[in-house]
Amino acid sequence: MRGVGKIFHHEMKKIIKEKSLLFGFILLPVLTLFITVGISLLQPKTSGESVETYSIFFYGIDVESYNIGSLDDKQIWLQAVEEEPSEFICSEEFHKSDVLVDFSDLTHVTIYYHASNTISSYLKMSAESFVRESFDMSYKTQKRGEIFRSVELMDINEKDTSNRMIAMLLPYMLILPLTANIANFASDTIAGDKARGTFYQVMLSPVPPLSLIMGKIFSVSLISLFSSGIYIGLDVIGSKICEKAGVEDVFGFAGVSVTVGQVLLILLYAVLLCYLFSNLGVLISLFCKDANQAQTAQIPVTLLCTLASMMSMFRFGTSPLQHYLIPVYNICLIFQDLLNARAKMGNMAMVAISLLVLSVAVLILTLVSYKNEKVRT
Amino acid sequence: MITIEHLKKTFKKNKVEAVKDVSLEIFDGQIFALLGPNGAGKTTTMRMLSTLLTPTSGKIFFDGKELGENEEKIRSRIAFLTNEIRLDGQFTPDELADYYGGLYEMTSEKINERRDELFEYFGISEFRKRRYDTFSTGMKQKTSLAICLLHDPDTIIFDEPTNGLDILTQQLIESYLLKLKEEGKCIILSTHILDLVGRMADRVGIIVDGRSVFCGTVSELAPSQGVETIDQAFIKLYKENHEEKAIIGRHGKE
Numbered sequence: 001m002r003g004v005g006k007i008f009h010h011e012m013k014k015i016i017k018e019k020s021l022l023f024g025f026i027l028l029p030v031l032t033l034f035i036t037v038g039i040s041l042l043q044p045k046t047s048g049e050s051v052e053t054y055s056i057f058f059y060g061i062d063v064e065s066y067n068i069g070s071l072d073d074k075q076i077w078l079q080a081v082e083e084e085p086s087e088f089i090c091s092e093e094f095h096k097s098d099v100l101v102d103f104s105d106l107t108h109v110t111i112y113y114h115a116s117n118t119i120s121s122y123l124k125m126s127a128e129s130f131v132r133e134s135f136d137m138s139y140k141t142q143k144r145g146e147i148f149r150s151v152e153l154m155d156i157n158e159k160d161t162s163n164r165m166i167a168m169l170l171p172y173m174l175i176l177p178l179t180a181n182i183a184n185f186a187s188d189t190i191a192g193d194k195a196r197g198t199f200y201q202v203m204l205s206p207v208p209p210l211s212l213i214m215g216k217i218f219s220v221s222l223i224s225l226f227s228s229g230i231y232i233g234l235d236v237i238g239s240k241i242c243e244k245a246g247v248e249d250v251f252g253f254a255g256v257s258v259t260v261g262q263v264l265l266i267l268l269y270a271v272l273l274c275y276l277f278s279n280l281g282v283l284i285s286l287f288c289k290d291a292n293q294a295q296t297a298q299i300p301v302t303l304l305c306t307l308a309s310m311m312s313m314f315r316f317g318t319s320p321l322q323h324y325l326i327p328v329y330n331i332c333l334i335f336q337d338l339l340n341a342r343a344k345m346g347n348m349a350m351v352a353i354s355l356l357v358l359s360v361a362v363l364i365l366t367l368v369s370y371k372n373e374k375v376r377t
Numbered sequence: 378m379i380t381i382e383h384l385k386k387t388f389k390k391n392k393v394e395a396v397k398d399v400s401l402e403i404f405d406g407q408i409f410a411l412l413g414p415n416g417a418g419k420t421t422t423m424r425m426l427s428t429l430l431t432p433t434s435g436k437i438f439f440d441g442k443e444l445g446e447n448e449e450k451i452r453s454r455i456a457f458l459t460n461e462i463r464l465d466g467q468f469t470p471d472e473l474a475d476y477y478g479g480l481y482e483m484t485s486e487k488i489n490e491r492r493d494e495l496f497e498y499f500g501i502s503e504f505r506k507r508r509y510d511t512f513s514t515g516m517k518q519k520t521s522l523a524i525c526l527l528h529d530p531d532t533i534i535f536d537e538p539t540n541g542l543d544i545l546t547q548q549l550i551e552s553y554l555l556k557l558k559e560e561g562k563c564i565i566l567s568t569h570i571l572d573l574v575g576r577m578a579d580r581v582g583i584i585v586d587g588r589s590v591f592c593g594t595v596s597e598l599a600p601s602q603g604v605e606t607i608d609q610a611f612i613k614l615y616k617e618n619h620e621e622k623a624i625i626g627r628h629g630k631e
Contacts, residue, residue: 006479010465017467197463201525204427205480206453373388376429 003207007215011189015223018188025181025227033234037241054119055095056127057081059088060103071119085112087318090340099123101131108150115155124153167339168313170232171332174270175309177231179277179302181224186281187294189216195290209370213282213363220278225270258339265338265348272355273331277305279362286366286375308332318342324350327358379403379426379532379563384435386421395421397587399435403580405531406561408554410568410578410595412611414619418587419567420459420536426565427457427534439532453481456525459536463521466510470501470520473509474527481528488527495523498553515546522550532563539573551577571607583611585618 054076056068065079081088085102088094089112097119100112109131113124131151193199202212258266280301288294305328312332324330330351337343369375379402386396396418403409413419424430426437428448437444439451464473471492478488496502499519504512509520518538526533538554539547554564554577568574574581574595581598583591591598591614595607602610 002482003480006476010476013472014465014467193465196466197461198465200429200457200462201464201477202480203429204452204455204457205477206449206482207480208449371431373390373430376424377388 002211003205004211004215004218007202007207007212008218011216011219012223015185015188015219025223025230029177029227029230029234032231033238036235037238041242041245053077054123055079055098056123056130057088057094057098057100058103059083059085059100060105071122076123085110086342096120097123099127101127108152110152110154112154128153167336170266170339171309171312171335172306173232173235174228174335175273175305175328175332177228178224178270178274179298179305181227182220182274182277182281183295183298183302185220185223186216186278186285187288187291187298189220190282190285191288191294192291194288203376209367213366213370217275217278217282217363220281221271221274224278225274228270228274262338262341265343266335269331269334269338269352269355272352272359273328276355276359276362277301279359279366283362283366283369286369287372304328312336321347325354327354330354378405378440379565380436380438381422381426382436382438384422384425384437385433386418386425386430387433394587396425396432396584399584399587399589401582401589401592403563403565403582405563406558407579408558408564408566408577410566410574410581411584412568412571412574412581413584414615417584419584422584423457423459423534423536423565423567427455428452429457453528454531455534456528456530456532457534457536458521458525458538460540462525463517464509464524466508468509469507470496470505470509470523473520473524477524478527483528491527491529492523495526499523499549515542518542519546519549522553526557530562532565533557534565536567537569538566539568539570571611575607581607583614585615588618590614590618 053074054071056076056078058078058080059082061080063078063080065077067075068078069076081100083091085100085104089100094100096114096117099120102110102112111124111127111131113127114120128151190199193202281298284297284301285294288297308326308329309332312329315333315336319333323333324347334343334348334351337347381399381401381403384396384399385394387394399418399422401409401411411419411422421430425432428444428451431445439447439454442451444451468476474488474492474496478491483491493502496505499522501516501520501523504516509517512520522538533554535554539550542550551573554566558564558579566573566578578595580593581591581595582589591601591610593601598607599605599610602613604610604613
């Protein structure tokens with residue numbers, strides 16, 4: 001790996017000195033901040049006005065939907081749900097003002113509610129009374145008093161479902177700028193150098209091909225990751241501005257609640273993903289005559305990756321094991337699992353290994369291609 | 378000393394035989410001029426010599442060591458400069474010298490010593506803190522040359538080194554090449570300027586349609602063809618060896 005540090009250092013300096021490249025990773029995120037904050041501020045305030053009815057959902061028992069009264073001129077409905085409680089409380093159907101009663105274990109009934117929401121807390125009390133009265137009746141009629149029946153009240157905020165919005169959006173928000181930035185920087189680092197005639201001077205030096213390629217990949221990875229970090233960082237700032245203005249930001253960062261461990265793991269996977277994309281970007285760039293051609297050639301990769309991240313946005317609950325084998329889509333699932341605190345060690349290891357294996361395979365292909373006449377003429 | 382034996386290069390993409398059979402002997406302490414019409418295979422031969430391209434067959438030896446086995450070591454002893462090779466425009470000559478010197482594993486002291494010497498010679502010293510992309514064509518070429526020679530190479534390969542330069546810069550480069558020759562370096566020049574060959578070269582190699590048709594001293598060239606001047610000898614060799622088939626779409630720029 002002789003010379004990799006020098007190549008990396010030179011490439012970083014080159015990017016920092018090139019104003020047109022700087023536009024991509026500083027000015028664009030700032031513009032995005034203005035756009036997202038602007039859109040958010042235009043949204044109607046969402047402090048409960050949009051909810052037309054309140055609901056007490058039941059899981060595990062079959063009940064007909066019926067209206068049990070009204071509160072603040074809004075009807076209260078009892079409804080049965082079939083979705084697993086852990087998934088249902090993360091869904092769009094379940095509002096902050098609602099309550100879910102889980103009857104799946106009749107010896108231990110759980111009521112999910114939002115302690116911070118007055119309506120939800122009120123409905124929780126009603127649901128709790130209903131459960132206890134029903135059990136009393138059951139006890140009296142069926143003589144099953146010896147069975148211990150408890151009612152657990154579960155505050156959803158404490159159960160940390162506050163990340164559901166960011167979990168849905170993060171893969172898309174990370175992958176889009178990441179692929180776009182890598183397409184930009186990787187195109188310039190090799191195809192751009194070839195067009196300018198500066199690539200051959202480095203090829204003629206005694207630096208081994210692996211060092212040359214790795215130096216370029218590392219610089220593309222770091223600068224792209226940094227740029228994507230700026231995007232997300234600015235969106236978080238934007239969300240805080242929206243929060244102060246009394247509106248929810250369109251990207252839903254306001255409800256983020258993550259631990260240091262979650263952040264570090266997300267960062268680790270982002271680094272792995274970035275390294276894979278950079279490898280791919282450099283490989284494509286190697287076969288192109290100039291940066292424009294390389295950027296055009298990378299559009300399908302950017303689109304496919306963005307599509308995979310968008311598909312993951314509409315997925316709730318857990319995914320089957322085979323989904324964790326689909327490249328790019330699998331890392332979106334891991335991001336979501338990490339944020340929803342349901343990541344499994346096996347899936348995480350499998351995704352990390354698959355990313356590394358893919359990266360090494362692309363790197364080997366790049367090194368083989370480096371000797372190709374098309375690259376050298 | 379460089380020995381080239383039956384060098385051949387066929388480009389896989391379009392199956393063009395850019396170099397069919399080139400054999401040359403190039404000695405240290407001499408200037409070797411590589412001549413040939415456009416599309417003859419000079420640049421492809423030089424690209425193979427500089428390790429940019431791999432020959433389809435044939436062998437290249439640097440001081441008896443075959444190129445394929447010792448590519449990285451040999452690259453550290455070569456300098457290759459063509460009009461196509463440029464330096465990063467965002468950097469100053471000082472920064473470029475630091476970078477390229479580092480790639481050749483030169484110490485800071487050695488870089489500074491060589492940089493001062495070369496910058497002084499080529500008149501770059503006062504512009505050493507200015508960005509390369511703000512330079513004129515001649516200044517760019519001089520800077521490229523200085524950076525290219527920074528690692529004190531034993532073999533210097535120049536593809537039309539004075540092309541498009543003013544007479545003053547041409548003279549400066551020519552006199553530096555003569556200085557390098559006196560230092561015992563092996564210099565290979567590709568040029569269309571036969572006058573330059575007569576003035577500077579010790580030996581000459583002529584390539585026509587991808588084949589070497591002459592390799593000897595400059596003084597031998599004209600008598601060997603029974604003519605009086607280098608120009609006449611070159612034209613005669615070309616007419617005798619040129620295949621009538623039109624050379625269209627040849628790979629490699631000449």
